[in-house]
Amino acid sequence: MSEFKDLLFNVLIVLLPIFLFQSLWAEKSTQWSRSRHRAVISLFSILSLLLVMTVPVRLVPGFLFDLRLVPMVIGILYGGYRGGAVLVAAFFLYRFAIGGVGALYMSLTFPLMFLPAFLLIPYFPRYARRTKVLVAMGLALLELVILVVVALWQMHDQMQIPPLSNPLMPFFLCLTAITLLCLFIAVYLLESTREKEVMRYQMHRNAKWQGIGELTASMAHELRNPLTVVRGFLQLLQRDGVDPQKRETFLKMGIEELDRSESIIRNYLSYAKPQFERMEAVDVCERITHVTGIISPFATLRGVMIDTVCEHNLSTMADPEQLSQVLMNLLKNGIEAMPDGGTVTVRAYKRSRQLIIEIADCGVGMTPDELTKLGNPFFTTKESGTGLGLMVCYQIIHSINGRIDVQSEKGKGTQFTLLLPAL
Numbered sequence: 001m002s003e004f005k006d007l008l009f010n011v012l013i014v015l016l017p018i019f020l021f022q023s024l025w026a027e028k029s030t031q032w033s034r035s036r037h038r039a040v041i042s043l044f045s046i047l048s049l050l051l052v053m054t055v056p057v058r059l060v061p062g063f064l065f066d067l068r069l070v071p072m073v074i075g076i077l078y079g080g081y082r083g084g085a086v087l088v089a090a091f092f093l094y095r096f097a098i099g100g101v102g103a104l105y106m107s108l109t110f111p112l113m114f115l116p117a118f119l120l121i122p123y124f125p126r127y128a129r130r131t132k133v134l135v136a137m138g139l140a141l142l143e144l145v146i147l148v149v150v151a152l153w154q155m156h157d158q159m160q161i162p163p164l165s166n167p168l169m170p171f172f173l174c175l176t177a178i179t180l181l182c183l184f185i186a187v188y189l190l191e192s193t194r195e196k197e198v199m200r201y202q203m204h205r206n207a208k209w210q211g212i213g214e215l216t217a218s219m220a221h222e223l224r225n226p227l228t229v230v231r232g233f234l235q236l237l238q239r240d241g242v243d244p245q246k247r248e249t250f251l252k253m254g255i256e257e258l259d260r261s262e263s264i265i266r267n268y269l270s271y272a273k274p275q276f277e278r279m280e281a282v283d284v285c286e287r288i289t290h291v292t293g294i295i296s297p298f299a300t301l302r303g304v305m306i307d308t309v310c311e312h313n314l315s316t317m318a319d320p321e322q323l324s325q326v327l328m329n330l331l332k333n334g335i336e337a338m339p340d341g342g343t344v345t346v347r348a349y350k351r352s353r354q355l356i357i358e359i360a361d362c363g364v365g366m367t368p369d370e371l372t373k374l375g376n377p378f379f380t381t382k383e384s385g386t387g388l389g390l391m392v393c394y395q396i397i398h399s400i401n402g403r404i405d406v407q408s409e410k411g412k413g414t415q416f417t418l419l420l421p422a423l
């Protein structure tokens, strides 16, 4: 019975690193380079491999049984050539250090599995999840069959035990089943985490592009005004005998209008361009001014004023573009909450070691039930809403160790409060 207990302990050792990986790095790992990803998986696999080999099940003198195939297959298929090679080297070195007759058999049988595994490395990342599970289990099964046949034949040779009535048969079957099950769980978990992270990343981008689409419409509208004004001035200047003083004023006003259009476009582009996360000390007031600048055409179009009160020298560690995205989403929601126009108030100040940014509107507000759903993906009460904006806001603020509080009353208005660590 104790061999089954040892086997269960093995299960814990091979699955623990994967759970650890999931809970610690799953979120960050989508931003890792491929080689870093591979290196981390290899490292985990090698550690887990050495650990399972340290606590094996000893049934026949000289032979060790354990779940080594799980970290081996994962380490090679996910770790790539380099990670796989290090893993194989570590395995052989450690196995020979432990010693016993098994070491010799193993050095003959394992290459039979390593070879196809290495050949599959370039194709593996492209397989669908189900194929990946099957490939991993197939490789393990191949090696298990070889190992069991060798063990049965050995015992037949040395102890005259007929292979088919070998008393260890139930154990071998159990070992095979548990190895395959563990591999199934491991590949399944690794793949579903990856898929979930990729989906979340795409949602992030969708939420932004949806916002951009709506802003573009209002921006185009806003640009038309200065262009019409400039056209008017040019027409006036075309006439003969314009008073030089008037001429001067027309030119000055025309240039101002063009500058304004240029700044609308510049702001908009800086919001729309693709961004990569870079943490730095961000001047919060400067961000607020930047974002209110971009969104003001949208606000004007809906008859909403944006009132900003901002203390000086407020800075926090964040990605400036992501912080803009949060402010933009909250302001946009505030503006959209007031179909008949009104004022959105933005206040930023410092209280002890926290930066507080309040964004308040006097719009439609929310019921307690709606409040609890806030930030859930796809929760929206708008006809053309996506319900992704706030989800992304929560995620970004959470990633810089901040918090979002919401107070809202149906029919009265809503206040979003961002609490960020001050620098």
Ligand code: ADP
Binding pocket: 329, 333, 334, 337, 361, 363, 364, 365, 366, 370, 374, 375, 379, 380, 381, 382, 384, 385, 386, 387, 388, 389, 390, 391, 413, 414
């Ligand atoms: P979307 O704006 O696309 O609907 P969000 O995630 O930005 O998605 O917002 C989700 C929902 O939260 C909105 O549909 C709305 O019902 C509610 N909400 C968000 N901000 C406000 C606000 N300032 N006032 C009232 N309701 C709001």
Ligand code: MG
Binding pocket: 329, 332, 333, 389, 390
């Ligand atoms: Mg929104």
